[in-house]
Amino acid sequence: MTTMNLLQAVNSALDNAMAADDRVLCLGEDVGTFGGVFRATSHLQEKYGRARCFNTPLTEQGVAGFAIGLAAQGSVPVAEIQFADYIFPAFDQIVNEAAKFRYRSGNEFNVAGLTFRSPYGGGIAGGLYHSQSPEAYFCHTPGLKVVIPSNPYQAKGLLMSAIADPNPVVFFEPKRLYRAAVGEVPEEAYTLPLSEAQIVSQGSDITLLAWGAQMEILQRAADLAEAEDISCELIDLCTLLPWDVDTVAASVTKTGRLLISHEAPRTGGFAGEIAATIQEHCFLSLESPIARVTGLDTPFPLAHEKEYMPDHLKVFEAIKQTIHY
Amino acid sequence: MTTMNLLQAVNSALDNAMAADDRVLCLGEDVGTFGGVFRATSHLQEKYGRARCFNTPLTEQGVAGFAIGLAAQGSVPVAEIQFADYIFPAFDQIVNEAAKFRYRSGNEFNVAGLTFRSPYGGGIAGGLYHSQSPEAYFCHTPGLKVVIPSNPYQAKGLLMSAIADPNPVVFFEPKRLYRAAVGEVPEEAYTLPLSEAQIVSQGSDITLLAWGAQMEILQRAADLAEAEDISCELIDLCTLLPWDVDTVAASVTKTGRLLISHEAPRTGGFAGEIAATIQEHCFLSLESPIARVTGLDTPFPLAHEKEYMPDHLKVFEAIKQTIHY
Amino acid sequence: MKQPTTSVHQPTFIAGSDLPIPTLKILDSEGKLYPGAKAPDLDQALALKIYRAMLFTRILDERMVSAQRQGRLSFYLTCAGEEAAVVGTAAAFNNSDMIMGQYREQASLRFRGFTARQFMSQLLSNEKDLGKGRQMPVHYGSNELNFMTISSPLATQIPQAAGYAYGQKLEAQRQGRDLDCCTLCYYGEGAASEGDFHAGMNMAAVLKCPVVFVCRNNGYAISTPTAEQFAGDGIASRGVGYGIKTIRVDGNDLLAVYTAAAEARKIALQDCAPVLIEAMSYRLGAHSTSDDPSGYRSREEEDKWRELDPIERAKRWLLDQGWWSEKEEKAAQEEYRSEVLRELKAEEKLPPPALEELITDVYDKPPTHLQTQFDELVAHLNRYPEQYPTHRGGQH
């Protein structure tokens, strides 16, 4: 065990994966000599050579298409999209190609080894194009897995699982926590199961559900709530697609209340899917409407970012409203 | 009034719009001489000249970017994406650019005149890539309007409104109904309001909600239900973003039950958003969980398309389940 | 960073005409060698294998268009007119080279040994379809034959082919052997307008990927003529910009195509670099059975090109060589015709893939939620057994 921040945990996962299997490659804009604009791929080119950790030309659709070809060939590419805000030029390759590759070929071909990593989220004064949380766009796409860690330990374990998983995975990293989240992480390889939500803490009055950077917010809100004698059960979804309905449903059956939070705009966000599913599974247990605390239905702002963000106070207020419905 | 099919209604809307305002242009792959692969732009080049109705090179991202530039300049472009399955290469231009154009510039610039039209949906033995219903991807994007007509009269009225609307609009046309849906349509210009749901028929036991080609399915299911003395209220959402929460909520408050149907895969589909919103607005009125009848969480199939589709029988069964919850 | 070396002091703009790109031609329209031209190193066996693949494909295409008209297929799309461009390139590659096509290259799949029966299974979406009945007709694929399953979204295979080839290069390095396989990637001149084309070509060049790109420039993208597709000199003129070795060939001239392709494969392997071949040809038929070209081009134009038929030209050369006879021609035609019709009939009798295939291959294993959806579906179908076809009707 060493102390690592989330970025170091990502780097360590890549390092372990590249050391263990020489089919593992890292590619993307500026990931080579420079080690990526956030330095997630630091030293990997030095260690594993230019052929296995390399800069691509500046084209996300190209990065994605190239990585798909590599994966189809039997390589295990980990492609970085520099910011999640810039994943959209690759949308066709990810959603129409990677996600459907195995299915459309009748399993003659697949892109088993494929992983996309990308930093997402706000809170860094990044404005419209360095703050987005586009996870919901990918969660509507059968064939993909979508994974979002919330701390360094998860980041490494889940990324190693994503790389090992025989399906294309989109892995979003909460960049606000890259350096801010620090924790104990083994230096050696390990995996954490995909599609398993994690019950962070048990509670009896309400279930709070989120993923990624939003977990820290929920924790702070739960602390505020506890001071008012509201007992929160905290769940970290970890994998959004396919997601762990059972764990969430069991919790809501117990607590009778659910609050979901994400940074992305409300309408069409993944909280909607969860709410729709849980109201179906837990209809008779629900004591109040499922609450959503999310970004506003606007592009991501800059000057009023603090007001825009679904912070702990907004979550806390929503908890109280839900409890006192 | 004349009898038109849905395709003719679309063509008539374009014709009226081009006649009324010479800033209106039609562009896209094969829309020129040929009039589009479905012939939605038939005769427009003949009538209005090659400069105003023209073929583009084969690049959806180019079509979208070019149309955005035209709109920013003050033109009123109606860009065709040949199949909704091929809109993904244009995703970045639509979602990151068109949707955010006015906001990011502080209203210094806008793409008021912009409309994208694209045929969507299954039921035509089109397999993975000629059948998709990608509306939910766009509904998570503030700044866009998303409109889907279900019959020729709506198609013309809503398309004319989309073209006139001072915001970028994505207009999906149910291609299964292009020739199958026939109705009385005025030859002259008219508009139908955006963001207003239409109550197709009143009922008291359950609200059935859909859009586009799925309306026909709901109607058939409602007929089956009526035979079993279940009274359905049918609502056609028409505009998905921003959608008419009030009309739907009022109906569900009355009926106590809601069923939503779409062809797209369940997870992350727009029914989830509606369910999440309505359970919040109508929590105390709901007598059973909000039901979703949708495509499976798979890519769109071919050989088993009939089994895959959320047809009237599946809707009918879901109605009964909801009623007898 | 590279800096250009020469300088000028008067503003001069370069234009397309500064780089005239000639067309390689070896066989004239009578099937004779042009003066000074040299036939490629093709023995009789290979020449006939190529010719037979071209002929088979022509006959398959004719029969399937009829079958579609009769309602026995939902859709079809022919290679007619471009058989030399397709088989002539594919034949210069090894079976271990990956082919990544657009959709009009069934002739290359035939060259590799795809049987009439296999074509039919795919076209009919029956239980024998390697693709499990999931894609429209003509979206073939075969792992065994190293022919990547066709995907409808255009040009997506171009960056994929670059990546695939890069993987081949690394695998050879890992295994400590000389590079002995590469990727052959086809696309149309229309698809070459897509952003993925640019991404893929540029990445192949800068990342030194052993891939041979074959652009079939057949004059049209559905209804859009090349004059409305690009303003430069075809697609070959773009090769220069990418720093890719490039050649243009008469796509209706089997010997020119084969010569260029054999040379291109050699360069790809030796230099570990991409090569671009632009094959100038013409789509003799409609875009697909859903299309009617009379709306956008003239009969005369079609007739002019019909005179340049690549199969006819190849045949004249073969006859000249003494490697083929009219008798053999007739026998081959008859054989292929009856084979195709026989297999069509046989395969029509087969049921569609199992219902379970609705949910397999979305992931490596169906996840719980999908299994649940499927179980609910089965329960529903059992409730209405007469409403859902469990066997394929004539209508797929």
Add this chain to the structure above:
Amino acid sequence: MKQPTTSVHQPTFIAGSDLPIPTLKILDSEGKLYPGAKAPDLDQALALKIYRAMLFTRILDERMVSAQRQGRLSFYLTCAGEEAAVVGTAAAFNNSDMIMGQYREQASLRFRGFTARQFMSQLLSNEKDLGKGRQMPVHYGSNELNFMTISSPLATQIPQAAGYAYGQKLEAQRQGRDLDCCTLCYYGEGAASEGDFHAGMNMAAVLKCPVVFVCRNNGYAISTPTAEQFAGDGIASRGVGYGIKTIRVDGNDLLAVYTAAAEARKIALQDCAPVLIEAMSYRLGAHSTSDDPSGYRSREEEDKWRELDPIERAKRWLLDQGWWSEKEEKAAQEEYRSEVLRELKAEEKLPPPALEELITDVYDKPPTHLQTQFDELVAHLNRYPEQYPTHRGGQH
């Protein structure tokens, strides 16, 4: 359909070297004309206007990098080294021509008259920012000055510029006047790898759009050197493929840049067609204040380019012309420095845009659901008035 005319009978591959692209140079590094070179038609007033815009920008950039280090700005990005490439092109255009830039072209905005105060409002996201404080620093835009608001996603402005220019063409036709305005579109050599580049260039050519594309080839895209960006001869070599008239210039040579740009604009209007200018230069500073170039390039390389400073070279020429003096230089530098610092201080005092601006401009009018979300937000903020800054702190 177009068919190529010449033919050959031996396979020959064309390569990048078949089309050597020279660089237009007019001023040598001492600021003297090359033998045989002709200065463009620039009078003293315009020459000084250009020079002042270059100088102002350099000073603005220096001051703002310091301000960022002091924590007064969140982010900044300089034009340093490329001022001639930017102002030299912009100056050849009319104010009624639309400029669509990437983000490193603040010098062209200055040339059009953007004030130090306006720069500061944007950089500080205060209530005077024309962009209403929504985008990161340097994402300027001004309707009045026909400078399209900068957008971060790279290369998206390229097809947009083609469309904009097509609209300009049609508007002139509609109004029955000669085409008298066009579009000037900037992008970096890195952005030229995006699919949107290909789409935009090709569409501009085939749809005959009056747009002048200026590629600033400054050697790097963040850390990625051109050798890892493309394998061809720069970006100019791609112009040929699109059938676009193309010229390469020494981007540090103001006179060469201006000459090419003036000629390019003429062609764009006369031929109603796109033109491509590749300006060879160097990004003297870091990519942005978030970057540290020492991780990927050498001090020596930077120093070599610092010797070729475009401002210094232009200044020498101006001095030679007798149009400028060291005294004026000093005065101008001091004036700009104090202006920038004065405005920085003044603008820092202004509050951020009104909270309502969170929901305006998403649509032409805020729809109900957004108004509701906003009302709820305001209620929440009122519950915790001390937790949310209603005025900008130092931290934006």
